[in-house]
């Protein structure tokens with residue numbers, strides 16, 4: 597390959613047949629942590645930059661700036677390193693420090709914004725995100741930068757509509773009957789759902805949100821802070837997420853997301869993060885209830901390595917003491 601950018605996408609799909617062995621039905625998992633930045637967000641990063649170049653919105657030497665929970669920023673850091681742009685990532689202090697270190701290693705400048713008083717590290721709320729948004733807007737103006745704007749730039753949607761969704765259909769032998777996805781910007785849900793429904797409008801697509809922060813489902817927000825990093829920001833309206841692509845809403849607890857992420861690691865050898873656990877928990881619930889016997893598609897969003905500093909992975913080691 598000519599550069600790391602060509603290694604983005606075409607990720608493998610694995611049948612989670614060990615986890616589903618006692619159930620009727622199939623869960624197919626697309627391993628997005630095998631992208632160069634160890635997450636699915638390399639895809640929108642690449643597409644947004646390419647689309648901006650094509651539209652003349654991004655010129656050589658210009659700064660790229662983005663608000664990120666870390667994964668989009670890592671994708672952009674990779675794209676900018678290869679293409680020669682300077683990149684500034686603006687991130688909440690509530691996200692895990694591995695992400696800031698990785699972006700810095702890839703040549704990004706990382707601006708870390710303090711959380712609201714009373715907010716908990718590891719739990720980024722919509723309010724915390726507003727502070728990051730303010731800081732991002734200021735930096736974009738100061739640097740006359742191109743704002744990648746993952747919540748509004750259609751390159752995010754297009755990356756999944758043109759690539760992730762069609763790849764998944766093809767790799768499954770066009771057997772996918774349902775899809776459920778934990779929502780941040782909604783880019784991967786909307787892009788994949790649109791691609792799936794273009795192929796077959798009968799493929800059922802479900803939005804996954806944290807319990808207590810299910811804004812798209814129209815639920816009362818009782819718990820905006822949670823540990824499922826990368827999404828669940830309690831935003832009732834998202835640019836890309838159209839009601840006609842939604843067949844239902846599912847809510848998962850942090851505990852379910854964590855337990856499922858640990859099952860992925862121990863039973864399938866797939867080392868992923870909280871939000872991938874949320875997707876698996878939702879898919880298992882669908883297989884146990886209304887979708888018995890069906891084939892459900894989920895994304896494995898990012899690598900478990902991004903959460904080594906959190907309690908997702910407890911240490912279970914035994915000290916060896918020589919006598």
Ligand SMILES: Cc1ncc(COP(=O)(O)O)c(C=O)c1O
Pocket residue numbers: 635637665667668778779780781782783784785825826827869871872897898
């Ligand atoms: C780990 C993780 N999970 C889920 C999401 C949500 O994806 P999307 O923004 O496509 O809705 C993100 C987005 O950054 C993420 O980093």
